[in-house]
Amino acid sequence: MNLVSIIAKPEITITKNPYLVSSPLLFFSNKTKSETSIPRVLFSSMSYNKELAAAKKAVSLAARLCQKMQKAILQSDVQSKSDKSPVTVADYGSQALVSYALQRELPSEQFSLVAEEDSEDLLKDGGQETLERITKLVNDILASDGSYSDCTLSTEDIVKAIDCGKSEGGSRGRHWVLDPIDGTKGFLRGNQYAIALALLDEGTVVLGVLACPNLPLTSIAGGSQHSLPGEVGCLFFSVVGGGTYMQPLDSSSAVKVQVNATDNxxxxxxxxxxxxxxxxxxxxxxxxxxxxxxxxxxxxxxxxxxxxxxxxxxxxxxxxxxxxxxxxxxxxxxxxxxxxxxxxxxxxxxxxxxxxxxxxxxxxxxxxxxxxxxxxxxxxxxxxxxxxxxxxxx
Ligand SMILES: Nc1ncnc2c1ncn2[C@@H]1O[C@H](COP(=O)(O)O)[C@@H](OP(=O)(O)O)[C@H]1O
Ligand SMILES: [Mg+2]
Ligand SMILES: [Mg+2]
Ligand SMILES: [Mg+2]
Missing domain, CATH: 3.40.190.80 (D-Maltodextrin-Binding Protein; domain 2)
Structure with missing residues (x-):
């Protein structure tokens, strides 16, 4: 039984799901937890609720962009496969989208981002065409989602959003940490990759969201990384003290997950x-x-x-x-x-x-x-x- 069918049919005995470690009432909802029994959990989770929602939204938008670009790469013929530019477009596009979405979702917070990419190559001779492709791609994803329809991003907006990622991070204040496509080589091969976003607060990671668009919803134990269409795409998320949850990328029903605790x-x-x-x-x-x-x-x-x-x-x-x-x-x-x-x-x-x-x-x-x-x-x-x-x- 896979996660999708469990979510679609809540009457099924969900304890059969190997990933599920809690009752259905504990599907990601802080409201079900009593403040007296687990105050630290409640405090920690509540402290970053806004940030978690913003991070999930930003990463989900970026995952959509990456899925679109990976499909284009895999469908392209042999000759254009050796052209690495779709990867570049996806890397920059994902970073621009996450940076922009976080700032739109959290307008009152000071924004600092430590991210992998910067616009240097895009601003060199010959980079303009790629920059225009990135800008169109980001605008297309936002339009199809219906988010932030009040503005269309210009190439300058995209460069600005990418270059917000130049922060040095450190032990003071809050910093977002982003890998817009982690596993670029896997992305290019059509294999696994992730969009990885975390929040550092006073030097500690307090929140993490990990989108894995090609990861099957069911276990890959034993090495099986392939699944039927519609059964891949996982979003993992955690807030300090609040546990880790996983949901399908295209659904909002989350289950709590735990590591395998074997000592053997x-x-x-x-x-x-x-x-x-x-x-x-x-x-x-x-x-x-x-x-x-x-x-x-x-x-x-x-x-x-x-x-x-x-x-x-x-x-x-x-x-x-x-x-x-x-x-x-x-x-x-x-x-x-x-x-x-x-x-x-x-x-x-x-x-x-x-x-x-x-x-x-x-x-x-x-x-x-x-x-x-x-x-x-x-x-x-x-x-x-x-x-x-x-x-x-x-
Ligand atoms: N020689 C090297 N040794 C270790 N890690 C490297 C490396 N060259 C690149 N990487 C990092 O390994 C990451 C991928 O990790 P993995 O091997 O787990 O897929 C890459 O992330 P990007 O793909 O974001 O550049 C890159 O940062
Ligand atoms: Mg990486
Ligand atoms: Mg990367
Ligand atoms: Mg890299």
Missing amino acids: PEEASLFESYEAAHSMHDLSSSIVKKLGVKAPPVRIDSQAKYGALSRGDGVIYLRFPHKGYREKIWDHAAGCIVVSEAGGLVTDVAGNPLDFSKGRYLDLDTGIIVTNQKLMPSLLKAVRESIEEKASSL
């Missing part, structure tokens, strides 16, 4: 980057072998790994960039809160939580380790031993 490594499976250049796969395989994991690794692009892990499709995500690579905060901020609020842990090799307060980059000890609370101590031990073995064999 034999039942655990590993997610890692599809791209070998992004993580040392040989190191991950020696770690999971040492730990006793039986299942083969599942390689997928983007922060869809965090989303899938948050609902228990897999139990471990390991990321070991090659020497010299510096991780950026937008590649992990939304995914990190989605997993943490679902009961998981995200640390570096030393076991420290990721620190998003240092600016645009993460200041990390070696790699990123994600799993549930029970498996983390033995996983960290296996990680350290494997790293030492690798170093001594060089």
